[in-house]
Amino acid sequence: MAHVCKVFSRRLSTSTAVRSAIKHVTVIGGGLMGSGIAQVAAATGHDVIMVDQTDDILAKSKAAIQKSLGRVAKKKYADDGEAQASFVGEVMSRISTNTDAVAACGKTDLVVEAIVENLDVKRRLFTALDAAAEEHTIFASNTSSLPIKDIASATKRQDRFGGLHFFNPVPMMKLVEVVKIPETSNETFERLVNLGKAMEKTTVECKDTPGFIVNRLLVPYMMEAVRMLERGDASARDIDTAMKLGAGYPMGPFELADYVGLDTTKFIMDGWSQKYPDIEIFRKSDLLNKLVAEGKFGRKTGEGFYKYDKK
Numbered sequence: 001m002a003h004v005c006k007v008f009s010r011r012l013s014t015s016t017a018v019r020s021a022i023k024h025v026t027v028i029g030g031g032l033m034g035s036g037i038a039q040v041a042a043a044t045g046h047d048v049i050m051v052d053q054t055d056d057i058l059a060k061s062k063a064a065i066q067k068s069l070g071r072v073a074k075k076k077y078a079d080d081g082e083a084q085a086s087f088v089g090e091v092m093s094r095i096s097t098n099t100d101a102v103a104a105c106g107k108t109d110l111v112v113e114a115i116v117e118n119l120d121v122k123r124r125l126f127t128a129l130d131a132a133a134e135e136h137t138i139f140a141s142n143t144s145s146l147p148i149k150d151i152a153s154a155t156k157r158q159d160r161f162g163g164l165h166f167f168n169p170v171p172m173m174k175l176v177e178v179v180k181i182p183e184t185s186n187e188t189f190e191r192l193v194n195l196g197k198a199m200e201k202t203t204v205e206c207k208d209t210p211g212f213i214v215n216r217l218l219v220p221y222m223m224e225a226v227r228m229l230e231r232g233d234a235s236a237r238d239i240d241t242a243m244k245l246g247a248g249y250p251m252g253p254f255e256l257a258d259y260v261g262l263d264t265t266k267f268i269m270d271g272w273s274q275k276y277p278d279i280e281i282f283r284k285s286d287l288l289n290k291l292v293a294e295g296k297f298g299r300k301t302g303e304g305f306y307k308y309d310k311k
């Protein structure tokens, strides 16, 4: 009888907990995206633990957040330096850091993973976290291109697993794609949508299809630009200018690829060309692979398709 009560009370506690708002967020990965997600979660009142592999990386992540918050503060508080400093200080006070992902997931409502775009690495991480996280904790991946189901299947909580795909730069881009797999419970999906809204984002509902909505359209467009460059049809600069002035994009494809990271772009194409070998637009690019092999990842390394001043 005691066992039945225990199971019932756990189910009750899980379902009760599931309906409460997400307050504490653990972000695994403090890179381009993880630092942005941590920043916006903290700026919208959530308590955040940001995790990365070393304290040195986490120090750089916090510095990037501080710098971005400074830009946001200038827009919010114009010439009021005191208000700007207080805003930045308050948001930063909500972000703690840890290099131990398992310890950082022991007491949290949501884990958002934003680590390297590699399925095996993501699966290994989530298997370890699954054993440590509380029953009510929801897991989400910020993956650009990997099937959520292939990541979720590394855990025993597929009913509490979804995708939260934010866009770069997270403080500026208003969209978050909320991805559900067949196993995602309605409560979990509802809580993920509510978190997106609490982070002042517009949410769209996605199925677990390649690239969800945006990247299924964006990646082929950007890879076609790379192939246009490979064929010598036009220069990168002219293709960027053409798409900004002719299609009204804020950045051309090469500016954007350098912005999001050529490494991540390559990882996406590696995955899609392997999983869908017959789909022409998912074919790898020799030029992209060459740049990445030379360590030219775009803005993050100071050179990609373009060269950047070291800041």
Ligand SMILES: CCCCCCC[C@H](O)CC(=O)SCCNC(=O)CCNC(=O)[C@H](O)C(C)(C)COP(=O)([O-])OP(=O)([O-])OC[C@H]1O[C@@H](n2cnc3c(N)ncnc32)[C@H](O)[C@@H]1OP(=O)([O-])[O-]
Binding pocket: 068, 069, 071, 072, 075, 143, 144, 145, 166, 167, 168, 169, 171, 172, 173, 215, 218, 219, 222, 223, 250, 251, 256, 257, 260, 264, 265, 268
């Ligand atoms: C081949 C496959 C590739 C795809 C890979 C998939 C990747 C992924 O899964 C999907 C994506 O994310 S896809 C990517 C989706 N993303 C896109 O498509 C992005 C397209 N690009 C854009 O929307 C604009 O170019 C930006 C908003 C990035 C910059 O705006 P801009 O006008 O060109 O230039 P600006 O002067 O710099 O900034 C103007 C003002 O904005 C503010 N601000 C800017 N950054 C900030 C930050 N980090 N923090 C705070 N604030 C920031 C700031 O106030 C600044 O004024 P300030 O006086 O300088 O402080």
Ligand SMILES: NC(=O)c1ccc[n+]([C@@H]2O[C@H](COP(=O)([O-])OP(=O)(O)OC[C@H]3O[C@@H](n4cnc5c(N)ncnc54)[C@H](O)[C@@H]3O)[C@@H](O)[C@H]2O)c1
Binding pocket: 028, 029, 030, 031, 032, 033, 034, 051, 052, 053, 057, 101, 113, 114, 115, 116, 117, 118, 121, 125, 142, 143, 144, 145, 165, 166, 167, 168, 259, 260, 261, 264
């Ligand atoms: N770059 C973009 O524009 C963009 C946009 C949306 C989604 N994404 C997705 O977000 C994820 C991260 O992309 P990014 O551009 O932020 O990459 P990034 O290289 O800037 O950051 C990844 C971070 O994860 C850390 N990391 C790697 N393995 C780890 C582990 N096992 N434990 C803890 N930390 C670990 C790295 O040290 C690094 O700081 C990827 O899945 C990517 O597809 C990227």
